[in-house]
Amino acid sequence: MTQRILVRGATLAQGTTTDILIADGVFAELGTGLSDAKATVIDGSGLLALPGLVDLHTHLREPGFEHSETILTGSRAAAMGGFTAVHAMANTSPVADTAGVVEQVQALGRDAGFVTVRPVGAVTIGLEGRQLAEIGAMATSRAKVRVFSDDGKCVSDALLMRRALEYVKTFGGVVAQHAQEPRLTVDAQMNEGALSSELGLEGWPAVAEEAIIARDVLLAEHVGARLHICHLSTAGSVDVVRWAKARGIDVTAEVTPHHLLLTEDLASSYDARFKVNPPLRSREDITALRAGLADGTIDIIATDHAPHPVEDKDCAWSDAAFGMVGLESALSVVQAALIETEILGWSDIERVLSRVPASIGDLHGYEKGIAAGAPAELTLVDTAARRDFAPTDLRGKSHNSPYLGSALPGRVIATIHNGYATVRNGELVSTEEVAEHAVQSGGDLRG
DSSP states (O other): OOOOEEEEEEEETTSOEEEEEEETTEEEEEESSOOOTTSEEEEOTTOEEEEOEEEEEEOOOTTTOTTTOOHHHHHHHHHHTTEEEEEEOSOSSSOSOSHHHHHHHHHHHHHHOSSEEEEOBOSBGGGOSSSBOOHHHHHHSTTOOOEEOOTTSOOOOHHHHHHHHHHHHTTTOEEEEOOOOGGGOTTOOEEOSHHHHHHTOOEEOHHHHHHHHHHHHHHHHHHTOEEEEOSOOOHHHHHHHHHHHHTTOOEEEEEOTGGGTOOGGGGGGTOGGGOOSSOOOOHHHHHHHHHHHHTTSSOEEOOOBOOOOGGGTSSOGGGSOOOOOOTTTHHHHHIIIIITTTSSOHHHHHIIIIIHHHHHTTOSSGGGOSOTTSBOOEEEEEEEEEEEOOGGGOOSSOOOOTTTTOEEEEEEEEEEETTEEEEETTEEOOHHHHHHHHHHTTSOOOO
């Protein structure tokens, strides 16, 4: 039998309180005074109910880099953070540039059962920026890839970028660009400015990001294709995207939780947990990014979860890898940066962390939110909780989080994916139980 769950007295993002009955993988009924003798009951009083969170930008590392993360461990980390779907980036080994690799990634995610894993296909073969990958084959494969990205590297060749945009247009796909002009960022280590000079670290100029975005929105307009901009980090980038949208160009953009909260000043510690691509920027940039989310210029929040083993981070700054893990901390950081500063409300968070990323990634059903008949993808959050973020809060293989030792608000109490619990009472459900429910529910039907 599929799992039946009754959540009693949870509060929706709009402020209303309701019971939520889940059966056969969908929200069966919403209302007050609901009962079901066969259902597992969850006390939702004092908890916020959000549609399952969706991450459009996750590095799961498998195949090839299983020492950093696997699809199973990354899926467990995602569930712990309240996510029920993630999009796995293509910079694996082998690169996800063929139908075979993306189908492997999808199958591993389905077998794990903690979240929907949607593969992101590479734009170019081997991420080398020389020749288009098998975009059509990946789009028509069992994985039905709709998002393509060389993330970690920029598609810097304008002609190749144009061809990719033309190709994805034929089936309604989207190219997600890592905006980084490589010739302007050779050996770059942190945000370019007075502090980089003071610290003796090679600067990473804002224009390296902004110039690629400006080029690509014009290419997208010329071709009439969809463009998505990964991890926006500068005030100038917000201005370019705002201009493009006013012009009617079909562009969407994301910002990471860490770019909404952390500043370049943290590089002064030479602690490589704060070394990330694109780099942490200035307080003025953070203000612009928050404003861009508030006015709709920036469409979504995405984690850019980038796990690395300890030896790749516990070293000299210049030798350390770029990236930080972020799935388990994302919602807490968003609460600190946007809710507690009254920049956004919880209905806005539902939009930027669930509905819109699902729409960009072509995930069916999420647009309905928490409503009768919609897929049962649900996150229950204790927004009043406070915690000192610790290694025990991390469920992935790598612990390169910038928030360890920091006080963070909020805690995910339950995550329900495809109608069954993956997190219960603030703890992960066992891998064996989740896998059993995944089989009983007939596998992942969200793609």
